[in-house]
Amino acid sequence: MKIAVDAMGGDHAPEAIVAGAVAAARELNTEVVLVGPQDDVQAQLARHRVDGLPIEVSDAPEVIQMHESPGMALRKKRRASIVVAMELARDGRADAVVSAGHTGAAMGAALMGMGRIPGVDRPAIAAVLPTTGKTPVILLDVGANVDCKPHHLQQFALMGTVYSNRVLGVAAPRVGVLSNGTEEGKGNDLTTATTELLRASPGLTLVGNVEARDIFSGVADVIVCDGFVGNVALKVGEGLSLAIRSIVKGELLGWRGRLLKLYVAPLVGKVRRAYRRIDYREYGGAPLLGINGVCIIGHGSSNARAIRNAIRAAAEGVAHNFVQEIRSQLPALNAAVAARST
Amino acid sequence: MKIAVDAMGGDHAPEAIVAGAVAAARELNTEVVLVGPQDDVQAQLARHRVDGLPIEVSDAPEVIQMHESPGMALRKKRRASIVVAMELARDGRADAVVSAGHTGAAMGAALMGMGRIPGVDRPAIAAVLPTTGKTPVILLDVGANVDCKPHHLQQFALMGTVYSNRVLGVAAPRVGVLSNGTEEGKGNDLTTATTELLRASPGLTLVGNVEARDIFSGVADVIVCDGFVGNVALKVGEGLSLAIRSIVKGELLGWRGRLLKLYVAPLVGKVRRAYRRIDYREYGGAPLLGINGVCIIGHGSSNARAIRNAIRAAAEGVAHNFVQEIRSQLPALNAAVAARST
DSSP states (O other): OEEEEETTOSTTTTHHHHHHHHHHHHHSSOEEEEEEOHHHHHHHHTTSOOTTOOEEEEEOOBOOOTTSOHHHHHHHOTTBHHHHHHHHHHTTSOSEEEEOSOHHHHHHHHHHHTOBOTTOSSOEEEEEEOOSSSSOEEEEOSSSOSSOOHHHHHHHHHHHHHHHHHTSOOSSOEEEEEESOSSTTOSOHHHHHHHHHHHTOTTOEEEEEEEGGGGGGTSOSEEEOOHHHHHHHHHHHHHHHHHHHHHHHHHTOHHHHHHHHHHHHHHHHHHHHHHHHTOGGGGTOEEEETBSSEEEEOOTTOOHHHHHHHHHHHHHHHHHTHHHHHHHHHHHHHHHHHHHHO | OEEEEETTOSTTTTHHHHHHHHHHHHHSSOEEEEEEOHHHHHHHHTTSOOTTOOEEEEEOOBOOOTTSOHHHHHHHOTTBHHHHHHHHHHTTSOSEEEEOSOHHHHHHHHHHHTOBOTTOSSOEEEEEEOOSSSSOEEEEOSSSOSSOOHHHHHHHHHHHHHHHHHTSOOSSOEEEEEESOSSTTOSOHHHHHHHHHHHTOTTOEEEEEEEGGGGGGTSOSEEEOOHHHHHHHHHHHHHHHHHHHHHHHHHTOHHHHHHHHHHHHHHHHHHHHHHHHTOGGGGTOEEEETBSSEEEEOOTTOOHHHHHHHHHHHHHHHHTTHHHHHHHHHHHHHHHHHHHHO
16 A cells, blocks of 8 residues: 655645654655655655655655635646656555645646546535544535536535545445535525435435534534535634634733643643544544545645544555445445436 | 613513623623513513613513414514604614514514615515534525515525624625525525526626525525525524433433533533534524514524523624614615516
């Protein structure tokens, strides 16, 4: 098993990426190919003990920055790290790709390099989120497709179901449609049509509408929405965590706060761990579903630990072969849709 | 100033509602009319010291439950507490209405009772949310209109601007469009068209796209979106708070946790206060904007304190006369739209 890692993607690249890759090579049963400007990557590697670890470097002189327009950047920078990483996977020189860089660029490079699974209309970015239940929930799409049709959400439901089943080990994943109320009849034009379509879809277990307040409560294993709504849902959580953190920090200022801090350091640790459980970076990043290969996108602010976890998620994706499973289940779904529309 | 309060709306009605109304009558310079089944309301009032307080009771024998379809319920229950409360405002026997009941029923009853401000196409539910900045942000619509057109969001922007300026005291409220990225060009069909329209709108200060992670960070004073997206944004925050709370609670179980608790009780108080600041119940509920009168909707789980705050918000709304201001600013906005489309 060999994972190509975009050494230049993310706010803390290349330091954190290389450190995470070294940890993965050491602790997991996985080979790693670091993709980026040779000298930069080697300089980072020199800071670690890597003797005997299964780590290669693949040279890619260019880097796509977070602020760049992905379409433009991909046209111009043919030797960008994310592009080269995808090509390694395309050519069979790596089994999967991990990047914490520009999500749009990663999706574009994945489409150019690996292409779509035949029959998939729109690949989706799937967030794997913690719940207060036993298994994580998959929310998709969280950003690739801002305007969707019911059939796109139906394919998201199938891809999420396969991933939940194969990679997360959920026996019969329950699919929900993200909506503004659980009652039947709630929803907008898109979600009401999607629910109707899902009800008639083979291979899916529909639980109906799921409210946003229940995303984390484990009422569904897969929750589908368009990429605009999914992005809002994901980012609100992030913003709220940051706001609460900043307010708690404010409460701990001043001499009374400082005194308090002496006593509460242990709890602060507990609260931090609680936040971490709800933090999707810990869950190893977001798989791109519908791509004809395994590609995991880490959060831009990924630290070494998050990168290591993303590499583990990529390896698990390969081991459980969810791509092949999506490919084999999709025709029945698409046939059911075609039968409906005739 | 006299506020009609739906005594039967909310999970803790009528106890919490009556207790909150009594607190408002005692602490704020406000008269209160409690609307609900006479005997139930009087029985609750008997549990408080109300001698000399400006509290009346207006009989309404029926109640609309949270699970009812609002359209059906409003047709059947002509003497429901929320309906009678709106009628008091319509007839000039109250200056504003507060309810923590069924939001859809409240909106319907408000439309039947008070009607729309002339020129408003779609009234909206506006959430007044805390930020890490100095003033709260107004997010609208959060649920009344699941499928919107750009012109609806434009009217939301104006109504939110007037409310922020008049009631929250923001000098020149900055308007943002909730989107999946701050860069120009990000967004879905609705938001890109809305941004274009807002750029050409008189009386509005546009800051452009606002990401969901920045709702609480104070980059805009008014953020517009359709009611589906707004509902998701609001409810994710709620769900995340609940999930974190439940996880923190879990961390504090066991003998080590219990020991820890002894030391950390003071911090738990601090964290609770931090949560409370981010909790929109504390902010007095959501105004219905576009209704030809003042109507504040409290959260379904409102306690007495939340009801008292909602009554204060209603009184402030009346005092600052934002309804009249929307009425006088709307024609210029609508004229600009009409000029564009010819």
